Each structure stands twice: as C-alpha cells, then as structure tokens.
Amino acid sequence: QQTKKVSRAYPPGPKPLPFVGNILDLTAIELWMRATSWANQFGEIVYIHVFGQGLVFLNSYEVTVELMEKRGAIYSDKPAFVMAGELCGCDNMVAFTRYGDKSRRQRRLMTQALNPTAIRTYQPLLEIETHTLLRAIATDPKNYLNYIRRYAGGLTLLVIYGYQVKSENDPSLALATECVDILSNQIASGGGIWPVDIFPALQHLPSWLPGAGFKAKAATWKAKMEEFADKPYEALKQRMLDGTALSCFCSTLLEEAGDKIDSERDFDIRWTANSMYSASLDTTITVVQHFILTMIQFPEMMQRAQEEIESVVGHGRLPTFTDRPSLPFVEALMSELLRWSVAVPLGLPHRLMEDDVYNGMFLPKGTLVFANVWKMLRNPEVYPNPEVFSPERFMEDVDEVTAKRRDPRNYVFGFGRRRCPGMHLIEQSLWIVMTSMISSFDITRAKDAAGNAVEPVVVFENAVFRQPNPFECDIRLRSEQSERLVMGSAA
Template sequence: MFESQSIELPQHGVSDRSPQKHCATCHQSSSSPKLTSPSLAAAALPPFLISMGSPWAVAGALLVGLLIWHKKRLSARGALPPGPRPLPILGNILDLTPKELWLVATTWAKEFGDVVHVHILGQGLVFLSSPEATMDLLDRKGSIYGDKPTLVMAGELCGCDDMVAFTPYGEQSKRQRRLMNRALGMAAIPAYHPLIETETHSFIRNLVASPFKYMEHSRRYAGSLTLSVVYGYEVAGTDDKFLTLAEECVDILANKISSGGGIWPVDIFPALKHLPAWAPGSGFLAKADKWKAKMTEFVEQPYEFVKTSLKSGQYAPSFCSMLLEDAKTPTQQFEFDLRYTANSMYAASMDTTITTFCHFLLAMMLHPEVLARAQEEIDRVVGSDRLPTFSDRDSLPFVDAVLNEVYRWGVPVPLSLPHRLMEDDVYRGMFIPKGSLILANVWAISRDEGLFPNASAFLPERYLEKIDDPVLAKRRDPRSFVFVRPLDLVAGNMTDHACHLSHIYQHSRRCPGVSLVESSIWILLANAMATLDISKPKDEFGNVIEPKVDFNNSVFRVPDHFQCDIRPRSAHTLKVLRQTETTHS
C-alpha cells in the first residue's frame, strides 16, 4: 500500500534518456486526472497500482484506457508543443525534479524552444520560457488561461479551497479580488505609508541589535506589517499569539501540504478521500484534519479580533475594518469572502518579503561597490539626519535600480504557480488541450541574454539606460515579467502603473495586494542601505569567509541562512535610529 504522505522524485534534474522532439502520437495529454503544481507534479506512479487483483489495479486499467482515448483525441487535433520524449503511461515522471524545476525547464527551452509540453500520467504541463509566449498566453489570452487547478488535498481536505490563491476562476474569485482592489488598490496605498515606515524603522533597529537573526527579523517584519494592515493588530513580540499562529499556517502550506515537491495520492485518485480511518494508507486524512483545524483557526481568530475591536470602538484602521464599516450591515456571504480574502494575504506577503530581503543582503555582500553607490545617492538626496521616506522615491533612481535588479537577479518565484487552460487552444500551430497546466518560467526570462546582457551578473545600472523602443523597455522592466499585467487592467479596472506590479501573484491571477508588498519592500531596502554596512564575515584572524549559499525549496527561492556581517554605518546612524523609536512611541 502507499504511504500516507507525499510522493517524491529522486533528486535529479533531466533524466538520462536523450530528450527528443516528438509528435502528437507519442506525447500524450489530458485534462484528467489533475495534478496541482509544477513541484507537485514531480511524482512516481504509486506502487499500489502494481498489485494486480487489488482495487488499484482496476483504477490503473481505467487510467490506461483513458490515456489511450486521449492519445487518439490529440492525434486528431494536431501536434502538441515539443518536449522530452515521455514513457508509456507514466509520461515524463523521470524528467521532473522537486527541487529547482525552473532549471530543468530552462534546459528544455534551449533544446525544444520557448513552449515545452510534458505530461504526468496524462496530465499535461506546458512551460513558457520567453516573454513573448508568456504575454501571448497568460496576458492576452488570460480569459481562458486564468483558471486554477483543483487541489483535493490542499483545497478540499485541508481547508484552503476558499483562499484567493486556490479559488478557481468564477464569481467567488471575482468577489475576493473586488474586495482587495477596494482596500489595497494603488489609490489606497499612501494611507498605509506611515504604518509601513514605522514597521520598517522597528525592523532596522532589531537588525542592528541582533544582525545574525536577519531571517527571524524579516519574518517578524513581514508578519507584523501584514497583521497590522489587514486586521489592525499590533504584534507584541516574536512569541505573539497571532504571529505564531500565522507562521504555523505558512509552514503547513509551504512545508507540509506541499512537502518535498511531492503529490498526494488523493490528488491523482480523489476517491481516496472516502477511505475509512481504519484503512491502510488513510493516515493522510488525519493529517488533513489536523491541518484544516489550524488553518480554520487562523481564518477565524484574527477576523473576530477585528469585529470585537469595532464593537468596542477601540480599533486601528485596517483592510477588514474599512470594508466592514463600508458594508454597514454585511451579509453572511460578504463576511465569508472577507474572512478568506484577508487570510490569503499573509503567506504571500511573508515569503516574498523574506525572499527579496535575503537576496538583497546577498547581493550587497557580494557587491560592496553597489551598496556604496546607493549610499552616496541617499546621502546626497536625503542627508544623514533622517531616513528615506516614500516621498524620496522619485529622487532615488539608483535605489530603485537596485530593487529592480534584486527582483530580476533573485527572482522570488522562478516558476509561476500553475494556471489551468479552460478550453482547447492553438498557439503558433501547436495544440494545447483543455485542462493543461501552464507555468511561466520566470527564471528563464530573467536570464535572457537578449534582454539582459551578462544576465548572471548583478548590474543595477542596466536599469538607468534610456531605451527608446517601448516594447523592449517593457520587456526589460523586471516588473513586467516578475509582475505581469493582470486581467484587471484589460478590464479597465487598474491604472497603467499597476500593470507593472504583478510578480509574485503572476499574470491574470495577480493579487491586487502586490502594490502594498512592493511598497513595503522598497522602503525596507532604502532604509537598510541608508543605515547599514553589509559585507562578507571574517574569522577571528581577520580572514574573509566566503559565504556558502544553498537553496532547498521548490516554490519560493529562499536562500538558506548564510553568514553575513551587518553593522550600522556610524554612531550618528545609531542616534538617528534611536530617534525613530522616540518618534513612534
């Protein structure tokens, strides 16, 4: 029988089999069964299918029949996009890896082109590795490429199916995004600036006090800021009850439900959700119940805090309080949508902030000349007696260039979350079947030598160059592929500036809250450069220690904790930081 845990691939990238371009008759795809994500698709056929005479043998036989039927269907429709040759039935299981799948996809792009098709047990996956293909399909054809795959384990069993990132395209997703646009649209962001600046100053002071805890401080900064903005809740400390609960839920989502880049058997065979508790292999159901209870707790408790605060009249303005006050007499449906919309904002904000800040530290440590140039600009524009504010942004072009290069060089999400094609489509003469999962290979786009000469180097000055061609300028703007234009803009619901702000929640499914996240990251990096010297660490004899940086995650490209020397620029800097504490107290 199968284990009640996720299934993982061997740790390798492209398989030893020689990749070959193929025709539609040897490369199969289907809209069913559904896998869940690029990393989750990396799985082996469960061994229980081999046991003839078991119920799984029947399921296996049905699967074989389904694949044969789809093979004939696809042959009649036309050629699929090229890709590595699949195994019979299993497809490209051995070609995928749960770690750094974007590197494998980039290798495929060099071999087969910018649109590559693979399949796992009949479920088609299409990787887009150029700005042209990404914009053509996920932006211009966003009305049919904007859906999300169904997640049985994460969604139905663990209670995530009503969160923004998991809701399929439809009325609920539209209602959720309308709520976010009302409270977190571009026009609303300046109202949050004082709060963001206060949290940023607190972060810098904590970082100066204990620089070796930079990962912990960045986690608290992201969590505290999000809880303040969304719920009007002030975090009391690192062991705060809501902060602890929120981090537990993020860990469940990132490291348990999506553990190791495997898939859950129930995602392949949904009928397994009906297994009785005593049945062998049903342990995943107990895990799901436990995780669902914790996720529900985080949905309900902070929201009830807001409602209680509103009734008492003692509350801080927030996303939830503003929408509840506007609603006056909120309906049950409104409150349901608001609960899950608010809850959905935490995980993405937290992981994105941590990822970007860690890559920023790494870049500044490796390139002290970049930090020195940014500090010179800040000193000239802002002076040394105060810290940068949002009003300084237009006067700090090199600081903006550093942020852009951090986005490109340290892409937080190198492979986008999957989109599900809602109907058959033909692109450049290639047939893409309904139900295919579409993934933008942002890593490959960010390393395109045609767009970014010497792409592996950290060169912020590339963003100071004047480009007369507007199409080329847009493609070179990291926020046009890291934050690609959403459907909201196509519908006329957002400003042109907002169209550049959609990296983390990519393409037509982009989250309106990204403007808030981007603003908080800018002020964080600007204040860090204004106050800190960042360099490689030294041993007790004064010898430089070369940093060792590893990446061991499959969705957000967060570096493992690395050694780094972080200290205030001067005694005067410390004095200015202490003044911010007095100002905000």
C-alpha cells in the same frame, strides 16, 4: 474549432514513461532549474504529464503574454486540487480559488485594499514599521531574519487586521509562519499534485489503510488553515465589539456591511484577508533576504547606493518616500534585485479551462500552466550578460517599448487576470526597507572566530519560493550618527 479537433500534437518535452508519465522528471527542489534545462532543449513551450495530468511550462514572454494574458478568458482558472483544495481546505484562499464569481469578488476586495492610491496612504505606516525593523536589527543583528519576518507579517497584520505585533515571538506570526511553511513545502510541494489528485477515489480509502496516511496529514493541515483564517479575523471582530479596534481593511468592510452582513460577504472578507496575509509573508521575506545577499556579494553596489543616498538625504535624517525621485541608482538597484532574485520563479499554476491550440500544438483542457519567469529574466536578448548583477542596465536611455520589456515587474508578479495584487505594496515596502538599510548599515560577510570573512551558504529548498535558507552575515551601524538616527527614530 476545426483546427482544435484536427491537431493532437502536444508541445515537445522530456520523454514520458508509460502510464506514470514524467513523474521521475519532477523535483521539489529548484524545479525552475529543471524546467529551464527543458526549455533550452525543447524551446519556448514544454509539455510533460504525470499520470495523464498535463503540465505546461511557458518559457518566453511572447508565448506567456499570448496565452495567459490575451487568452486570459480560458487561462485564469486554478487547479481543482483534491488534496490542497478539498482535503486541506485551501480552496477558499484566493491563490487557489477557481476562476469565476468568487475569485472576481475576492479580487475586487483586494484591489480596494492594495491599489496604488490606498498604498500611498500607508506610507507613514511603512516608514514607522521600517524604523522599528532598523532598531531591532541594530540591537540584535544576528537574528535579523526574525525581524524581517516580523516586519513582513506585522505590516499586513496591521493594515489588514489592525493588529499590532509586539514581539518577534507573537503567536499570530508563529501561526502564520507555520501555515505558510506547510502550504509551500508540504501541500504545494512538487507542483501540488498528490496521488489523490490523479486518482480522486483514493480519498474514500479508510484512513488506517497503508498508503492512506495523506488523509491524516490533510485533516491536521486543514484544521491549521482554518485556525489561520479564523483567529485574527475573530479577534478583530471582538476588538470592534469592545471598541478597541484600530481602523484597517477588515474593520472598514465590516462597518460598511453593518448588521446586515450576509454569510457570503463575511466569507469573502475572512478569506481575502487571510490570502493577503499569507501571500505577503514568504514573498517579502525572500526579496529582503536576496537584498542582503546582493549587498554582501556586490559591496561596490552598496557603496555606490550609500553615496547616492548621502548626497540627497545628508547625515541628519533617515530617508523618506519623498527622496525616491532623487535616487536613480537605488531605483535601478531595486529593479535589478527583482530580476536577480525571482521570488516565485515558476509563478503559481493556472488551469486551462478549454482545449486550446498554440502554433499547431495541442493543449488539452485541464492542463496546469506555469510561466517560467526564471528563464525569461535570464533572456540574453533582453538582458545582455544576464548572469551579471548590473543595476546599470536599468539606467540606460531606452525607448518605452524596450523599457517595458525589461521591467522585471512585468514578469515577477505573474501574468493576466491572476496577477499579484500585492505588487503595489511591495513596490513601496521593499524600497523603503532597502533604502533605509543601505543608509544606516554596512552589510558584509559574517566573520569567523579568527576574524576571517565567511562565505554565506546559499541553498534553496523551498518548493515554491526561491527563498534562501537562513545564512549568516554581518550587519552593523555605519557610524555614531547612524546609531543616533536609528535608535532615536520614533517608536
């Protein structure tokens, strides 16, 4: 306590301007790259502020584990954003929920749905959904991205709401895509800090005043977010009344609660379901897009994986989860893909609940804390030649401590008490999609009219996810045998 009062030396960082602070240093595009250049200049912990609101970037695994995990009791809160939370109605979503009883209740529900044992029971479903994805891509490869979106959303809609998506134009999917885009590219863009978060009194301005346009935007977005949470949930309740509901996460919990369900339980199920649905979409799409990109960029890796799969699976069937232990190169490829892609490069911000001191540096209560996962996964001491895509690095024989330190899963899903609850689902769903696509398709650069290979244009514009903008590629079935297997796989 004594030290906390005495030390007032903030961690280093780029020099702020008077009053406005580092507002000009922030960017909505690839903020992780800027944060990494600060890390290279200032070290493992960097502090900036915007109108006095502190933002800290943790750039090494050691400092992140020390603060976000060991001191998790005070580093697990979420920012009380006026714009995102109150005005846009996102404060009910798990990723925005303040640390306390509500967040603990919601996380308990998610663990029930997404723990490793529960996920194993979804494996048959994952295989069926993957076969649907393969057939759709084989039939219409140019629109592969729509089918990946349908796969990512369809999976959670089925598991969470017992809802079967029939086409890539499904209205539930379209609503989710629109809402997730608003969330990451509008509401949470640039760290999610709006002028009204710094000056909460602005929310009382009349909407017609110049500068108060954010209020109209917030009202529209809030209505969308409520529709996003309510529609699939209410539709499921109706199917339960009609006796046509498929068993799923929500129906199991609603049946358990029966007629005695109180408003708190109803609220928790509704918003937890919505959070799992919304959090699974862009993350899954992002890693599958990166998978396709790496197959284009490193064809020798795809070929090696194809050979390994052929030697284990043969030519007469598609891969299944039972093949996983026999495919060590595919396993290493998946680890390197997770390291390479870094779907959420700065994680999601946590809010420090009390003043704290780390190595003599003062961190004030209310600071927003970002884990710079991008930087950590390019640490040359842990990953020699980090700029080289090398699955082999995960095949080396190393001791347990080194293996744990290298495993990208210990970084990409965040840290501490708010760590991603969807990681076990991704562990399975990404593996089966990757392995099945490698086994069935050749994925290469798109060709222009003259038949020349076209280099994919890779641009990252999403503020939160390292999601490439849509790019062209050529995906085709490898052989007549693959065609028979894919087109004949159970519908």
